[in-house]
Amino acid sequence: MIDFRSDTVTRPCTQMKKAMFEAELGDDVYGDDPTVNALEQYASERHGFEGALFTSSGTQANLLALMAHCERGDEYLCGQNAHNYKYEAGGAAVLGSVQPQPIENEADGSLCFTKLKSAIKADDFHFARTKLLSLENTIGGQVLSLEYMAQAQRFCEQNQLILHLDGARVYNAAMALDVDVTQISQYFDSMTVCLSKGLGAPIGSLLLGDKAFIAKARRIRKMLGGGMRQAGFLAAAGQYALLNNVERLAEDHDNAKYLAKQLNEVKGFNTSAYRVSTNIVYVDVATDIDIETMTTELMKNKILISSSYVGMRLVTHKDISQGDIDTLISVLKKQFN
Template identity: 75%
Template sequence: MIDFRSDTVTKPCKTMLQTMVEAEVGDDVYGDDPTVNQLEQFAAQRHGFEASVFVSSGTQANLLAILAHCERGDEYLCGQSAHNYRYEAGGAAVLGSVQPQPVENEPDGSLDLQKLAAYIKPDDFHFARTKLLSLENTIGGKVLSLDYLAQARAFCDQHKLQLHLDGARVYNAAVALEVDIRAIAQHFDSMTICLSKGLGAPIGSLLLGSKALISKARRLRKMLGGGMRQAGILAAAGMYALENNVERLREDHDNARYLAERLNELPGFDTSAYPVQTNLVYVDVANQVDIHKVAKDLIEQGIQITPGYQGMRLVTHLGVSHADIDRLIQALKSR
C-alpha cells in the first residue's frame, strides 16, 4: 500500500528493527533503562538543552510542556492553526486548566507579534495570566525563518514570556533552511521533537528544556499515565532515527515538489496556491471531481489518500518513492 495520508504511517526499516531487538533495557520509571537514558542525554546535548524526557507521543510532549510552563488559571498564546490548540483534544484546558489564546496565523505560518502583544493580559486579577508563547515549525509544511524566531525570542524577553516550540517536524524545517538544528533550538525555552513522522521511528517524541522544567514534566508524565517500563526498545528506534534519518528528509522535500508538479498536470487539480517548502503538498480539487469516489478507487489499486476539496493534503515520507508518485498520477489520469 502506498500511503500519502501522513508521515506518521512510516514503518521501521530492517536495521532499525534489529537495533530495537538488540536494545539494552531496564525499568525507565526507576531511571534504569540505559537506552532511554542514552537517548535523553544525547538529545539534550545535541539540541543545546539541559535535559530531555522521552514520551509516547507529540501530543503528550506538548501537553507536558504547557503544563510545566503554566499553572492553573494561566494562559498560553498560540496560532489558530496550532496543533496543540486545534488537534490535541483541548488537553491543556481540560487537564491543566490552562487557557489557550489563539491568534490567526499569517499566510507564512507566523504570528504577528504586534497582534500578539495586544492579547497579553494586564496584571489584574480579572484576567488569566499570560505566561507562554507556543510556536510551531513547520506549520502546515511552512518553515518559520530564523529572523522571525529571533524576533519571537526578543518579544518573549520583552514581555517576560516563556517560548515553546512544537517541533513535530522541526528537522524538516532545519533541512529546508540548510542549518544545524541548534540554529532553531537556541531561541526556545522548550521544544518537542516527533520521532515517528519523517524520522521514521514507530513511536515516541522528546520534550527538551531546562533541568527544572523536565523534572516537572517527568512528574506530570507519571500523573498522565505516561511512565513506561522497558522503553529502551522504543528509544533505540529514536536514537537510530536521529543518527541516520535526518539528511534523507531532503528526498521527501524533493518528492513533494515533484508530486505538486505532477498533480498540476491533471484537470481539476491545482497546487498553485500552496508553494511546497517541505514534505506537505496541498491541492485544490475542483467540485466536479468526485474525490471521495476517487479515494475509494485508489484503495483498490493499493494507494491511500485523505480526500478533500480545498487544500487536500498529501504527504511524502520514507515510504513514498518517485515511482510511487508516478503510480498515483497514472491512477488519477485513468480514473
C-alpha cells in the same frame, strides 16, 4: 499500500528493528533503562538543552510542556492552526486548566507580533495570566525563518513570556533552512521533537528544556500515566532515527515538489495556491470530481489519501518514492484526463 495520508505512517526499516530488538533494557520509571537514558542524554546535548524526556507522543510532549511551564489559570498564546490548540483534544485546558489564546496565523504560518502584544492580558485578577508563547516549526509544511524566531525570542524577553516550540517536524525545518537544528533550538526555552514522523521511528517524541523543567515534566508524565517501563525498545528506534534518518529528509522535500508539479498535470487538480516548502503538499480539487469515487479507485490500486476538495493534503516520507508518485498520478490521469 502507498500511503500519502501523513508521515506518521512510516514503518521501521530492518536496521531500526535490529536496534530495537538488541536494545539493553531496564525500567524507565525507576530511571534505570540504559537505552532511554542514553537517548535522553544524547538528545539534550544534540539540541543544546540541559535535559530531555522521552514521551509516547508529540501530543503528550506538548501537554507536559504547557503544564510544566504554566499553572492553573495561566494562558498561552498560539496560532489558530497550532497543533497544540487545534488537534490535541483541548488537553491543556482539560487536564492542565491552562487557557489557550489563539491568534490567526499569517499566510506563512507566522504570528503577527502586534496581534500577539494586544492579546497579552493586563495584570488584573479578572484575567488569565499570559505566561507563554507557543510556536510551531514547520506549520502546515511552511518554515518559520531564523529571523522570525529571533524576533519571537526578543518579543518574549520584552514581555516576560516563556517561548516554547512545537518542533514535531523541526528537522524538516532545519533541512529546508539548510542549518543545523541547534540554529533553531537556540531561541527557545523548551522544544519538542517528534521521532515518529519524517524521522521514521514507530513511536515517541522528545521534550527538551532545562533540568528543573524536565524534572517537573517527568513528574507530570507519571501523573498522566506516561511511564513506559521497558521503553528502551522504543528509545532505540528513536536513537536510530536521529542518527540515520535526518539527511534523507531532503529526498522527501524533493519528492513533494515533484508531486505538486505532477498533480497540476491532472485535470481538475491545482496546487498553485500553496507553496511547497517541505514534505507537505496541498491541492485544490474541482468540485465536479466525485471525491468518494476517486478515493475508492485509489484504494483499489493500494493508494491511501485523506480526500477533500479544498487544500487536500498529501505528505511525502521515507516510504514514498518517486515511482509511488508516478503510480498515483497514473491512476488519477486514467480517471480524469
